[in-house]
Amino acid sequence: MKITVVILLLTISLLGVTASYVLPGWRDLILIAGPSAFAAFILLVWTVVRRRKPSKVPSKWGILDGSNVMHWKDGAPGLQAVQDVVIALQRRGYGIGVVFDANAGYLLTGRYQHDKLALRLSLPRDNVLVVHKGEPADPRILTMARDMGAVVVTNDRYRDWDAQFPEVRKPGHLVRGGYRDGTLWRDLPDG
Known part of the structure; x- marks a missing residue:
């Protein structure tokens, strides 16, 4: 008003x-x-x-392929890698969205974990999505990234989706990462 x-x-x-x-x-x-x-x-x-109060709407966004990132540390599913990436991106001023496959909760805890994943990642519920059983997460991730002008944090190349989402071939759109000697690394573009 x-x-x-x-x-x-x-x-x-x-x-x-x-x-x-x-x-x-x-x-x-x-x-x-x-x-x-x-x-x-x-x-x-x-x-x-x-x-x-200045609005703290981020000008840049990162969409995490949560089911991919959760395997970055030691190859076993765990939220530590996702938490580390969330913190690293937030420190660089990124807004965060995380998308998991339907089975993520089962891989992590043996049961469905939609809202609890957001809580465990210290993110608002609206920023974490677990897709429905039988629905692939990849097109949701790529659509969200396209709509928000976001980078996608993943080691997946999305080769099955590059015809529908040609931006996956654009340098800097897919941000790769992992751990070297216990330290998180990611190929985040400057800016």
């Missing part, structure tokens, strides 16, 4: 409060003007506070 509209509402409400005290026969106006003035004041405070 624009601050000028809120100030106008507050001014009109305060005039009504004043009129209810000053003008004889207008006392009942306080029943409307009083709550209106209070509500307009709350709106004014909320609008000013909201304007002071």
